[in-house]
Amino acid sequence: xxxxxRGSAVVRWVNDRLPIFTFLDHQMRDYPAPRNLxxxxxxxxxxxxxxxxxxxxxxxxAMHYIGDARFAFDSVExxxxxxxYGWLLRYLHSNGAALFFLVVYVHIFxxxxxxxxxSPREILWWIGIVIxxxxxxxxxxxxxxxxxxxxxxxxxxxxxxxxxxxxLGQEIVAWLWGGFAVGxxxxxxxxxxxxLLPFVIFGLVFLHxxxxxxxxxxxxxxxxxxxxxxTVPFHPYYTSKDYFGMGLFLLVLAGFxxxxxxxxxxxxxxxxxxxxxxxxxxxPEWYFLPFYAILRAIPDKLGGVIxxxxxxxxxxxxxxxxxxxxxxxxxxxxxxxxxxxxxxxVVLLGYVGSQPAEGIWIHIGRALTAYYxxxxxxxxxxxxxxxxxxxxxxxxxxxxxxxxxx
Amino acid sequence: MKRIVLAAVAALTLGAPAALASGEGDLxxxxxxxxxxxxxxxxxxxxxxxxxxxEVCAACHALKYVAFRNLADLGFNEEEIKAIAAxxxxxxxxxxxxxxxxxxxxxxDQFPAPFANDQAARASNNGALPPNLSxxxxxxxxxxxxxxxxxxxxxxxxxDVVLGEGMNYSLAMPGNQxxxxxxxxxxxxxxxxxxxxxxxxxxRDVVQFLAWSAEPTLEERKNAGIKSMLFLALMTGLxxxxxxxxxxxxx
Amino acid sequence: MAEHGTAAVxxxxxxxDFLYVATAAVSVVGVGAVGWPxxxxxxxxxxxxxxxxxxxxxxPIEVGQAITVVWQSKxxxxxxxxDQEIAAAADVAIEDxxxxxxxxxxxxxxxxxxxxxxxTHLGCxxxxxxxxxxGWFCPCHGSHYDTSGRIRVGPAxxxxxxxxxxxxxxxxxxxx
Numbered sequence: 063x064x065x066x067x068r069g070s071a072v073v074r075w076v077n078d079r080l081p082i083f084t085f086l087d088h089q090m091r092d093y094p095a096p097r098n099l100x101x102x103x104x105x106x107x108x109x110x111x112x113x114x115x116x117x118x119x120x121x122x123x124a125m126h127y128i129g130d131a132r133f134a135f136d137s138v139e140x141x142x143x144x145x146x147y148g149w150l151l152r153y154l155h156s157n158g159a160a161l162f163f164l165v166v167y168v169h170i171f172x173x174x175x176x177x178x179x180x181s182p183r184e185i186l187w188w189i190g191i192v193i194x195x196x197x198x199x200x201x202x203x204x205x206x207x208x209x210x211x212x213x214x215x216x217x218x219x220x221x222x223x224x225x226x227x228x229x230l231g232q233e234i235v236a237w238l239w240g241g242f243a244v245g246x247x248x249x250x251x252x253x254x255x256x257x258l259l260p261f262v263i264f265g266l267v268f269l270h271x272x273x274x275x276x277x278x279x280x281x282x283x284x285x286x287x288x289x290x291x292x293t294v295p296f297h298p299y300y301t302s303k304d305y306f307g308m309g310l311f312l313l314v315l316a317g318f319x320x321x322x323x324x325x326x327x328x329x330x331x332x333x334x335x336x337x338x339x340x341x342x343x344x345x346p347e348w349y350f351l352p353f354y355a356i357l358r359a360i361p362d363k364l365g366g367v368i369x370x371x372x373x374x375x376x377x378x379x380x381x382x383x384x385x386x387x388x389x390x391x392x393x394x395x396x397x398x399x400x401x402x403x404x405x406x407x408v409v410l411l412g413y414v415g416s417q418p419a420e421g422i423w424i425h426i427g428r429a430l431t432a433y434y435x436x437x438x439x440x441x442x443x444x445x446x447x448x449x450x451x452x453x454x455x456x457x458x459x460x461x462x463x464x465x466x467x468x
Numbered sequence: 469m470k471r472i473v474l475a476a477v478a479a480l481t482l483g484a485p486a487a488l489a490s491g492e493g494d495l496x497x498x499x500x501x502x503x504x505x506x507x508x509x510x511x512x513x514x515x516x517x518x519x520x521x522x523e524v525c526a527a528c529h530a531l532k533y534v535a536f537r538n539l540a541d542l543g544f545n546e547e548e549i550k551a552i553a554a555x556x557x558x559x560x561x562x563x564x565x566x567x568x569x570x571x572x573x574x575x576x577d578q579f580p581a582p583f584a585n586d587q588a589a590r591a592s593n594n595g596a597l598p599p600n601l602s603x604x605x606x607x608x609x610x611x612x613x614x615x616x617x618x619x620x621x622x623x624x625x626x627x628d629v630v631l632g633e634g635m636n637y638s639l640a641m642p643g644n645q646x647x648x649x650x651x652x653x654x655x656x657x658x659x660x661x662x663x664x665x666x667x668x669x670x671x672r673d674v675v676q677f678l679a680w681s682a683e684p685t686l687e688e689r690k691n692a693g694i695k696s697m698l699f700l701a702l703m704t705g706l707x708x709x710x711x712x713x714x715x716x717x718x719x
Numbered sequence: 720m721a722e723h724g725t726a727a728v729x730x731x732x733x734x735x736d737f738l739y740v741a742t743a744a745v746s747v748v749g750v751g752a753v754g755w756p757x758x759x760x761x762x763x764x765x766x767x768x769x770x771x772x773x774x775x776x777x778x779p780i781e782v783g784q785a786i787t788v789v790w791q792s793k794x795x796x797x798x799x800x801x802d803q804e805i806a807a808a809a810d811v812a813i814e815d816x817x818x819x820x821x822x823x824x825x826x827x828x829x830x831x832x833x834x835x836x837x838x839t840h841l842g843c844x845x846x847x848x849x850x851x852x853x854g855w856f857c858p859c860h861g862s863h864y865d866t867s868g869r870i871r872v873g874p875a876x877x878x879x880x881x882x883x884x885x886x887x888x889x890x891x892x893x894x895x
Contacts, residue, residue: 097718122760139533139603142685144764147756149685150692295717302711305746309704316700320693321505324606332607332682333599538768576769695751703749704741713738 066226075440089275094293095300096281098458103279103300104174104307105169110267111308114164115315117260118154123148127207129253131246135334153323154315159201160326161315163349166194177389177399178280184381186273191377193266197226198350201250205347210331215344217244217252223357226364243337282391283461284456292458343418351415352408358419359431369431375436383438384447396445404437492546494615495640498672505694508687509680511543516659517677518542520628520670521601528598528648530581541684542677551576554611556580571692594634597645602681611682612675614640622650624665637712772895774887777831785847787836790894792837794844795882796855797892800866804853805829808867808880818878822867825881833892834868835882855879 067077070378077083099168126145128137141148170190173179176245179187206217221238225231225370240247278287289292294300330341356373360366378384391398407430414427455461518539521531536553542554553573558580561568573580581600581678583589590597605611621640625631631645638646652667658666680686720826773790775797780786785798800826808822826832836855838845843859850856851872864874869878884894 079647116755122757125761126764136533140764140766143533143538144766146759146762146764148760149689149765150756151760153689242649298714299718302707302714306704306707306711309707311702313700316696318695320689320696324691329607329609329611333602527856535766537765570751576766640805699745699752703745705741706738706745710738 064342066263070156071333090297090301091295093275093296093378094287095279095296095464096287096292096458097299098281098283098462099279099300099303101303102172102282105165107300107304108165108307108311109162109169112158112165113260113267115158116155116162117264119151119158120257120260123151123155124257125161129207129254131209131249131335134207134249138208139238143455150325151328152192153319155204156327157315157318159204160347160349161203161311161318163197163277166197166313167349170194173280174404175391175398176280176282177284177386178225179377179392180387181276181381183280186270186277187271187381188378189266190271191374193263193270195374196259196263196299198268199294200256200263200386201349203259206249206252207250207256207330209335211333211335211339212328212331212344213342214335214337215340216245216346217248219344221248223367223370226367228364229320230440245337245382246321257416280389282390282392283455283458284393285458288457288459335403345416348412350417351413352411353415355411355415356431356434358415359424359427369435372375373431373434376435380438380442383442386451388451388454394445394449395452395453396449397442400437400441400445404434407433407437413459477491495610495617497610498613500612500679502686504505505690507690509541510676512661513676514542514680515544516661516663516670517675518672519657519659520652520674524651524670525601525674526582527577528582528593530598530600531602531681532581532584532600532611533577533578533602534684535576535578536573538684541680546575553577583685594647596634598648601678604673605679605682606644609681612679615678616671616675618646619674620668696706742862742868755761772893775892777890777892782830786858788894790835793802795894796823796836796847796868796879798832798834798847799871800830800832804866805819807852811865811867811869817870820867820869820878825867825869826879827884827886831892832866832868832883833881833894834879836879838862838875839870839877839879840873 065083066163066255067074067429069077069083073083090287110206123141126141126148128134138152140153143149174191197387202220206213221235221244224238225235229236236242238248240251248316272323281287328345330344353370353373357366360369385395386394388394391401411427411430414423414430417423419427501507501513521529536549538554539552540546541548553575556573556577556579557570558577559568560571563569582598583592586597599607606617608614617640618638621638623637623639623646629644630638631637635645635647636649636678637644642645650669654667655665657665657670663669686707727728755787771791773788773795775786777797777799778798780797781824782799782802785796786797789795796841805822812818813821814871814885822829836844837844838857840857840860840862843857845855845857845862845864847855850863852863854866854868855864856862857864860874862875863871864875864879865871867878868881870876882894884892886892
């Protein structure tokens with residue numbers, strides 16, 4: 063390898079044997095990123111920061127946590143009371159999980175707004191959806207670990223979703239539980255999987271980045287990069303921007319961890335699991351509420367489960383449901399409107415999910431669920447056909463250098 | 469929604485059917501020294517509250533996870549903690565003969581539970597289970613206000629209310645029924661510092677103590693929080709200026 | 720902020736460098752500040768530290784007997800030495816020892832020898848009343864200790880350690 067890498071003798075010595083610096087240069091310095099990415103593009107790297115934070119805090123929590131139903135609750139209190147900075151690790155982990163979802167949801171809606179799922183980025187999009195599914199599984203199993211009342215009943219309710227599967231439902235649920243009900247074996251296997259899945263997610267993130275490097279970043283204009291005048295090196299331009307975003311993210315996280323650590327939690331989870339008493343109002347963590355609302359909107363067990371699964375799976379076929387060839391909503395006057403309607407729909411679904419399944423909430427939940435699917439299955443294809451997009455600019459550089467919105 | 473959650477929790481505690489009454493079980497928000505960004509516990513109030521727990525609540529309620537050594541947080545010194553611990557008999561063993569025995573407590577021991585198990589606790593309390601108190605202010609919505617309202621909310625039942633067997637009338641509980649008889653009466657404990665032992669005073673003080681038992685790291689957390697937030701603000705500011713500088717080369 | 724003053728006279732390039740260096744330095748401090756709690760979480764927890772002392776009642780230990788008690792999760796040998804053992808421990812040319820130490824410096828009362836029962840070689844537990852000096856013998860790699868717990872033969876580099884202890888009465892001690 064002809065290797066005239068700049069830098070100190072040590073750097074060159076290493077690089078001649080393992081060209082890690084060349085690799086990093088290639089990935090960061092030489093990677094051409096569109097020069098007009100706005101702050102909504104920060105959320106991808108933020109998600110990686112959040113994932114690393116979860117893995118690091120999780121590994122050290124695992125050194126004190128006991129994955130046995132007899133000791134799990136006590137071991138969490140041990141972490142909170144006796145372990146040096148145990149309270150900090152645990153609060154970082156629990157609040158970090160919630161903010162991880164917030165970041166990823168913003169990342170997804172950014173993709174929806176700017177058409178980042180469209181050709182040639184379909185596989186990039188798919189990997190992203192798989193990451194979200196893996197995150198949901200991980201978060202759910204992590205929520206079970208403290209073995210409080212909410213943990214136990216969340217485990218019961220969610221695993222019971224599988225009992226809706228025809229014919230084999232009961233057998234599958236018993237297999238998941240390792241018993242006749244949620245119990246010790248369930249907790250222990252959830253712990254094992256909760257430790258494993260983040261590394262699977264990490265691997266998926268690499269696939270996600272690989273695909274990204276192949277098809278390159280989308281941008282707020284949604285038009286392709288036409289040449290070097292349209293790009294800047296990722297480093298130092300976007301690394302510096304991402305670091306700044308990370309600072310803001312950490313400020314928000316610290317605000318929760320230090321001043322409202324249990325704000326997103328539920329008091330019932332400080333009551334040890336009791337298989338004989340269900341709390342009268344159980345709710346999932348906020349980041350599951352829209353899906354929970356969809357589940358409850360269908361007055362049929364199997365139907366509810368299918369609807370909930372479909373609400374995520376529909377995203378897989380979105381690249382083909384969207385018939386418009388224009389990516390960015392900036393140039394799609396009708397799509398822009400229905401995007402905001404969809405966002406409002408999902409937020410409202412989340413609110414409905416937090417309310418008891420009674421009276422008016424049932425009807426509102428059904429209407430919102432219907433709209434959710436209407437958006438993807440009907441509106442998106444039709445709007446793509448009938449909409450007349452605004453004219454696309456010549457190039458990214460033309461817009462940026464004219465002083466247009468970057 | 470808060471009210472419904474509270475009702476759920478209260479029903480749980482009681483082991484009684486949940487009476488999802490709206491408008492009942494209202495909690496008046498109290499002001500606590502540990503509220504807010506700079507909030508800290510009140511050491512004198514905690515010491516009085518500990519006395520209330522020790523002389524009143526401890527007869528039925530456990531204080532799991534709290535060790536005598538933790539009382540240093542209340543301002544007790546090592547000798548005082550040793551003396552407090554020695555007042556308790558702790559089950560230990562087995563000895564050389566294989567028998568369990570009791571011995572005086574040491575600072576490293578946890579507060580012993582008043583009952584051997586939940587069944588024994590129920591048997592002694594008319595079927596109701598007195599909950600462990602060391603997490604009570606975190607295990608209830610608006611926990612400190614809830615405990616205060618509960619302790620100060622006992623009243624004679626109105627004429628038209630029929631209470632269940634062994635139940636008491638409470639303004640704090642949804643459904644207005646609670647299994648625990650009024651635990652505090654005026655002058656029930658004698659505070660060493662001469663503070664008059666009114667029901668309100670004892671209730672406020674025991675809430676301070678219980679809030680500490682639920683979250684003993686609150687002060688450490690808030691102190692670390694101020695430093696962390698200031699540091700992060702500085703770092704983020706620098707990162708922002710650096711980012712601006714770097715991008716200024718482009719234009 | 721001396722640098723700030725000098726930087727101001729220099730070109731913008733220097734000021735820019737200073738900004739980047741300061742930003743990087745603050746960020747590194749931040750990483751360190753997060754790193755410490757994570758590292759510290761692996762240190763002994765508060766409940767473990769609280770079990771730092773062990774009380775031992777000496778009355779049941781006959782002359783010529785030794786018991787093993789647990790102190791900070793480690794075995795501690797409490798040996799009621801005979802007169803011969805005390806004499807043997809004293810009758811040693813201290814300068815010839817690998818880890819020179821007088822028997823008198825290793826005990827508070829000659830009849831009571833209190834040692835941490837961990838071989839200073841690689842951490843095995845030596846066996847009492849064994850070995851060439853009738854003190855302790857470590858079966859793992861053949862270290863012989865005398866009746867004062869001093870290393871005499873074998874690979875161990877140091878004498879068996881004496882834990883901190885105090886006599887609370889004539890017949891009871893507190894270790895730690």
